[in-house]
Amino acid sequence: MQVLVLGAGILGVSTAWHLLERGHTVTVADRQDDAARETSFANAGQISVSYCEPWASRHAPAKLLRWMLRNDAPLLFRPRLDWQQWRWVLRFLGECNDAAFERNVRQLVALGAYSHEALKETVRATGIGFARLERGIAHYFTDAAALDGAAQAAALMRRFGIARHVVSREELLAIEPAFRPFAHRIVGGTYTASDESGDARLFTEQLAARCAARGAQFLFGHDVTRLERAGGAIDHVRLRDRTTGAGRSLRADAVVVACGSHSGPLLRSVGVDLPIYPGKGYSATFPIVRPEAAPHVSTIDDEVKCAFTRLGDSLRVAGTVELAGMDTSLDGRVARARCAMLARRVEQVLPGVCDTRPASQGGDPRYWAGLRPATPTNIPFIGRTPVGRLWVNAGHGTLGWTHGAGSGKALAALISGDRPAMAFRFLGFDDAASGRHA
Numbered sequence: 001m002q003v004l005v006l007g008a009g010i011l012g013v014s015t016a017w018h019l020l021e022r023g024h025t026v027t028v029a030d031r032q033d034d035a036a037r038e039t040s041f042a043n044a045g046q047i048s049v050s051y052c053e054p055w056a057s058r059h060a061p062a063k064l065l066r067w068m069l070r071n072d073a074p075l076l077f078r079p080r081l082d083w084q085q086w087r088w089v090l091r092f093l094g095e096c097n098d099a100a101f102e103r104n105v106r107q108l109v110a111l112g113a114y115s116h117e118a119l120k121e122t123v124r125a126t127g128i129g130f131a132r133l134e135r136g137i138a139h140y141f142t143d144a145a146a147l148d149g150a151a152q153a154a155a156l157m158r159r160f161g162i163a164r165h166v167v168s169r170e171e172l173l174a175i176e177p178a179f180r181p182f183a184h185r186i187v188g189g190t191y192t193a194s195d196e197s198g199d200a201r202l203f204t205e206q207l208a209a210r211c212a213a214r215g216a217q218f219l220f221g222h223d224v225t226r227l228e229r230a231g232g233a234i235d236h237v238r239l240r241d242r243t244t245g246a247g248r249s250l251r252a253d254a255v256v257v258a259c260g261s262h263s264g265p266l267l268r269s270v271g272v273d274l275p276i277y278p279g280k281g282y283s284a285t286f287p288i289v290r291p292e293a294a295p296h297v298s299t300i301d302d303e304v305k306c307a308f309t310r311l312g313d314s315l316r317v318a319g320t321v322e323l324a325g326m327d328t329s330l331d332g333r334v335a336r337a338r339c340a341m342l343a344r345r346v347e348q349v350l351p352g353v354c355d356t357r358p359a360s361q362g363g364d365p366r367y368w369a370g371l372r373p374a375t376p377t378n379i380p381f382i383g384r385t386p387v388g389r390l391w392v393n394a395g396h397g398t399l400g401w402t403h404g405a406g407s408g409k410a411l412a413a414l415i416s417g418d419r420p421a422m423a424f425r426f427l428g429f430d431d432a433a434s435g436r437h438a
């Protein structure tokens with residue numbers, strides 16, 4: 001089969017890889033100059049099978065309201081004159097109950113476990129290195145009430161087979177001694193040994209190179225300008241070369257939309273209406289200046305909702321969510337407050353471990369913002385759309401790196417006529433899920 005994959009982030013590249021594994025002929029089109037240049041570029045690096053709770057829970061609405069006035073709030077909803085945004089928020093609120101939470105967690109855990117195996121298989125097959133650290137993921141708390149809530153969440157996750165355990169402050173510091181300078185604030189935490197971390201960009205770039213070596217054609221620097229329908233199916237896809245401005249049309253037996261947050265508008269242009277809305281997040285990558293004092297265990301800071309991940313000789317700190325449209329700028333008031341918060345937090349928690357100085361003072365911090373392709377349930381859309389030949393692999397929100405390998409493998413199986421062995425509701429295959437999402 002000839003398959004055209006739109007988007008060369010972790011989802012598009014992983015789909016391409018698994019399609020090649022199944023003997024298909026693959027073309028990948030992306031507007032950027034290389035793979036992983038948008039949301040898969042500088043995320044928190046956590047392969048977080050166990051920390052997969054959806055944002056929508058019964059506690060979320062109150063928090064959302066409380067945080068609306070704080071520029072550095074972990075989750076910031078900035079209302080706009082944007083029907084898609086309001087519709088997304090209404091659907092999100094509809095998921096903020098215990099029954100929906102459990103239903104969503106069940107699927108996220110299933111996809112996470114399947115994906116982790118797929119990632120390990122891919123690494124075994126390719127030997128790709130990506131600053132990987134198989135040291136688990138920890139989560140520390142500075143507030144006793146929040147820690148109590150975490151104990152309940154850990155118990156819930158254990159019911160789904162996830163080995164997340166509550167640990168005392170001393171146990172947490174034994175797992176990751178780098179947080180000792182902040183010990184006076186830590187009241188305890190949770191830990192899952194089976195999670196890991198690594199650089200999504202490095203992995204995606206190298207997997208794309210392996211795909212190209214196996215014969216996949218990459219059309220970088222090409223905008224996807226239109227999906228053209230004829231009757232009930234995709235007829236062709238219009239691309240425009242960003243350098244020359246030249247247009248071209250491509251036909252394929254199957255077209256996969258894996259354009260992250262941009263998948264929503266692209267799909268709507270052919271009548272496929274999926275609630276994928278951008279959740280802007282920020283990261284800062286600082287050079288480590290005291291390697292012996294830097295953490296190896298990727299860790300979530302519950303108070304400010306950011307993650308610290310060591311990537312070789314750098315520390316990545318990332319987090320926060322802003323529901324504010326397709327904006328990746330770093331220079332607005334809110335963006336500056338968020339970037340400043342990340343640098344401040346690193347110095348509070350790991351004082352002197354990194355060079356957090358701004359460039360104006362001789363430092364070399366790398367700030368970045370990306371758009372998580374968020375769905376109201378946190379569950380991605382993997383499967384076929386009602387439009388013939390049109391497939392989707394998008395909407396992975398906070399967990400696209402974690403779920404990337406398995407989502408690509410699963411979609412390649414579906415396109416090939418196989419059913420992945422996973423308790424997950426695939427779009428276009430499981431009507432209950434499709435009905436709720438669409």
Ligand SMILES: Cc1cc2nc3c(=O)[nH]c(=O)nc-3n(C[C@H](O)[C@H](O)[C@H](O)COP(=O)(O)OP(=O)(O)OC[C@H]3O[C@@H](n4cnc5c(N)ncnc54)[C@H](O)[C@@H]3O)c2cc1C
Pocket residue numbers: 006007008009010011012029030031032035036037038039040041042043044045046047048222223224225258259260261262263279280281282283307318319320369370371372373393394395396397398399400401402403
């Ligand atoms: C701050 C932050 C921290 C995160 N931390 C983690 C984490 O620790 N663990 C985790 O699992 N996940 C994390 N995520 C989420 C994860 O990064 C995303 O879910 C994932 O990168 C999404 O991948 P994607 O392939 O769907 O999208 P993208 O990586 O954005 O890829 C989409 C591609 O489509 C292309 N494209 C879009 N529109 C067009 C068009 N019209 N024409 C041509 N090309 C187009 C883009 O150029 C891009 O290359 C984080 C996200 C953020 C923002």
